[in-house]
Amino acid sequence: MPTLAAIALAAAGCVPTTLNPLYTPQDLVTEPALVGSWSPEAGATWTFTKADDKSYQLTITDKEGKTGHFEAHLLKLDGVLFVDLYPDEAAVEELAGGMYEPLLCRTHMFLKVAQLKPELHLINLDLEWLRAWLAKHPNDLPHHLMQDGLVLLTAPTPELQAFVRKHLKTEGAWNRDPIKFERKAPKDQAPAGQK
Numbered sequence: 001m002p003t004l005a006a007i008a009l010a011a012a013g014c015v016p017t018t019l020n021p022l023y024t025p026q027d028l029v030t031e032p033a034l035v036g037s038w039s040p041e042a043g044a045t046w047t048f049t050k051a052d053d054k055s056y057q058l059t060i061t062d063k064e065g066k067t068g069h070f071e072a073h074l075l076k077l078d079g080v081l082f083v084d085l086y087p088d089e090a091a092v093e094e095l096a097g098g099m100y101e102p103l104l105c106r107t108h109m110f111l112k113v114a115q116l117k118p119e120l121h122l123i124n125l126d127l128e129w130l131r132a133w134l135a136k137h138p139n140d141l142p143h144h145l146m147q148d149g150l151v152l153l154t155a156p157t158p159e160l161q162a163f164v165r166k167h168l169k170t171e172g173a174w175n176r177d178p179i180k181f182e183r184k185a186p187k188d189q190a191p192a193g194q195k
Contacts, residue, residue, distance in 0.1 A: 038181035
């Protein structure tokens with residue numbers, strides 16, 4: 001599904017989520033090129049800011065001005081860059097609004113970073129491939145198939161990483177169409193070549 005924001009994909013059930021992060025502290029890396037505002041063709045804006053030495057804050061703003069806030073961590077597995085996204089606790093509490101809060105569980109979502117410059121390209125694990133794989137190999141990775149077709153991965157981080165490493169180059173495991181983002185120029189800075 002090209003050009004759709006990954007969070008919309010997750011909400012629509014197109015991206016598997018996981019109870020545990022894809023990273024351990026030793027896997028975390030930083031990449032200055034990630035910081036800034038990015039826009040996919042779908043019109044949302046993703047803004048990454050540095051939170052601390054090993055993490056980022058991500059604010060996603062849709063076309064109507066609604067925002068979502070996430071913790072973001074970059075990591076490398078076998079030389080491949082990934083971003084792990086996790087909803088910000090305060091934002092989820094605000095969204096839940098009391099009665100629903102005890103019923104909501106924050107989950108992680110990870111995306112492969114196929115390119116950082118000049119555009120940001122993110123690729124998700126293909127949900128249809130994952131469902132088919134887990135149907136044939138149900139003990140390969142701890143998971144739960146939800147009633148609505150979603151896949152919730154329940155594996156601890158080491159098992160999750162082993163699965164991702166095993167399928168880094170598996171045909172069909174990763175969506176063929178990356179989510180493509182162009183860097184947005186700061187509002188107070190004219191685009192290159194213009195004054």
